[in-house]
Every structure is written in structure tokens, then in C-alpha cells.
Amino acid sequence: MKPISRGNLTFVGRFGEPSEFQTTPGWAQCSPVTPFQVEHTVPAEGWEDAAKQVLGNLARIVHTRTQTELKLVALNARVKCLESALDDVRNRAAVVVPIQSIAPEPFELLQPIQAVVQQSGEDHIASFLDANMNASGETQEEALANLKDVIIGSFEALEAIADRLGPGPKSQLAVLREFLKKG
Amino acid sequence: MRIITKELALKIVKKLEAQVVSRDKKPHDIAMVFHNGRCIAQFGLRRGSEKDLGHDHISRDLHLGPHKARLLAQCPLTRDQ
Numbered sequence: 001m002k003p004i005s006r007g008n009l010t011f012v013g014r015f016g017e018p019s020e021f022q023t024t025p026g027w028a029q030c031s032p033v034t035p036f037q038v039e040h041t042v043p044a045e046g047w048e049d050a051a052k053q054v055l056g057n058l059a060r061i062v063h064t065r066t067q068t069e070l071k072l073v074a075l076n077a078r079v080k081c082l083e084s085a086l087d088d089v090r091n092r093a094a095v096v097v098p099i100q101s102i103a104p105e106p107f108e109l110l111q112p113i114q115a116v117v118q119q120s121g122e123d124h125i126a127s128f129l130d131a132n133m134n135a136s137g138e139t140q141e142e143a144l145a146n147l148k149d150v151i152i153g154s155f156e157a158l159e160a161i162a163d164r165l166g167p168g169p170k171s172q173l174a175v176l177r178e179f180l181k182k183g
Numbered sequence: 184m185r186i187i188t189k190e191l192a193l194k195i196v197k198k199l200e201a202q203v204v205s206r207d208k209k210p211h212d213i214a215m216v217f218h219n220g221r222c223i224a225q226f227g228l229r230r231g232s233e234k235d236l237g238h239d240h241i242s243r244d245l246h247l248g249p250h251k252a253r254l255l256a257q258c259p260l261t262r263d264q
Contacts, residue, residue: 120237120249121186121239122184123237123239125239132243132246134226134227134240134243134244135211135227137237145210146211146227149211150211150227153206153213153227154213154227157215164221165222166222166224168223169215169222169224169225
């Protein structure tokens with residue numbers, strides 16, 4: 001809409017519609033008006049003070065909205081950051097799964113093995129922490145099944161060379177003997 | 184993303200001159216690392232033809248961080264060097 005000027009007064013596309021200017025003292029008689037009427041309207045006394053007040057109000061509104069928008073942008077950034085952190089926590093969360101049986105392998109489980117399964121990138125890693133034995137798998141179930149296989153394979157391999165073990169594997173074998181027995 | 188693939192795991196086996204205990208019809212072979220005639224570490228090697236089969240567990244078996252385990256596989260030096 002085209003601005004209409006009269007002396008120092010300029011109206012921009014608000015005529016004929018209710019507006020916030022109408023409620024301001026000094027501007028009441030200007031609205032609602034048509035562009036034609038404006039040409040013949042004499043501004044009320046004290047319109048300059050009213051205009052200042054309106055501009056002040058407008059500035060306050062703009063300031064408040066800008067502050068609100070900035071707060072929203074900051075909050076949005078924080079929410080994204082928290083979501084990312086939450087994903088990390090979910091991915092790193094460990095699940096403890098007791099291994100109760102290693103059937104059909106010819107071994108007897110003397111006590112349940114507490115396996116810890118954690119996500120690692122695309123894969124999962126299942127660990128028997130006491131014996132420091134670990135296995136990977138694409139799913140938790142696969143990682144757990146692989147851990148059982150590694151435990152049995154390692155037990156057999158370590159038993160076969162029990163007299164040639166360094167401190168680490170010796171300790172691993174000692175732990176395994178507390179959990180497994182050949183059936 | 185996998186840090187240690189089967190390809191890198193085999194490089195670690197070669198680098199450490201580990202002896203691989205083959206296990207027929209089982210999902211894993213066992214690699215054993217010897218030093219002065221004693222076994223000082225062992226880890227499972229997944230059987231399968233896929234080169235990118237995940238072996239991220241090896242870093243834990245070798246008491247290394249994942250990054251160091253990868254560097255070990257990629258290091259051009261031999262064990263003797």
C-alpha cells in the first residue's frame with residue numbers, strides 16, 4: 001500500500017482497518033479513515049507526544065520479541081546438544097546379561113557368567129570382564145553368542161598350553177576354571 | 184563405523200606373529216601371542232570371508248585403546264624392528 005504524507009505526518013497502509021494506533025490518545029480521530037479523508041484531516045493537538053509514545057511502545061515490542069527469538073534460538077541449540085549427548089549415553093549404555101548355559105558345547109557351567117554388552121560404533125561388544133574376554137557382533141545376541149564361543153575356544157586353547165602361560169593368560173585360565181568345567 | 188575390521192585384525196596377527204588355533208565349524212579361531220616361549224595375550228578372530236567384519240573387541244583383549252590398536256595394525260614396522 002502506498003504511504004500518504006501530509007506535512008510531517010506519514011501514514012503507511014493502515015487506513016480503514018482497526019489498528020494499535022487507534023487506541024492512542026491524539027490519534028483517535030484519524031481512524032478509521034480513507035486515504036481521501038486523510039488529505040483533509042488536521043492532526044489533533046499533541047500528536048507528536050502520542051507518536052513518540054507509539055514508537056516507544058513499538059520499540060519495546062520489537063525488543064521483547066527479538067529477545068524472545070534469541071532465547072528460542074539458544075534453547076534450540078541446547079536441546080540439540082542435549083539430544084546428541086543423550087544418544088551418546090544410550091549408545092554407551094552397558095547391558096549386563098547373565099550367561100546361564102553354554103549348551104550344546106560339552107562344558108559344564110559352574111556359575112553364571114555376567115556378560116556386559118555395549119555398543120561400539122555399528123557393532124556390539126560383549127565382554128566377560130573378570131577374564132578380560134571380548135567378542136564383537138552386529139547385534140547384542142550375536143555378540144553374546146560370539147562371546148560364548150570365544151570363552152570356550154580360549155579355555156581349550158589355554159588349557160592346552162597351561163604350562164606356557166604368561167601372567168595375563170594364566171589369570172584368565174584361573175578365572176575360567178572357576179566358571180567352566182569340561183563335561 | 185568399525186575401527187578394527189577383519190583385514191586389520193589379520194594385520195595385527197601378522198604384526199604380533201601370533202599363532203592361530205584353528206577351530207573347525209566354530210565362529211572363531213583363537214590367536215595367541217607368544218613372547219620368550221610364553222603366551223602373553225590371546226584374542227578371538229571371527230571366521231568369515233568379509234573383510235570388514237567387526238573386530239573392535241581386539242583392542243580390549245590387547246589392553247589398548249581402539250585408536251592405538253588401529254595404529255598397531257597400520258604401523259609399517261615389524262615386531263622385531
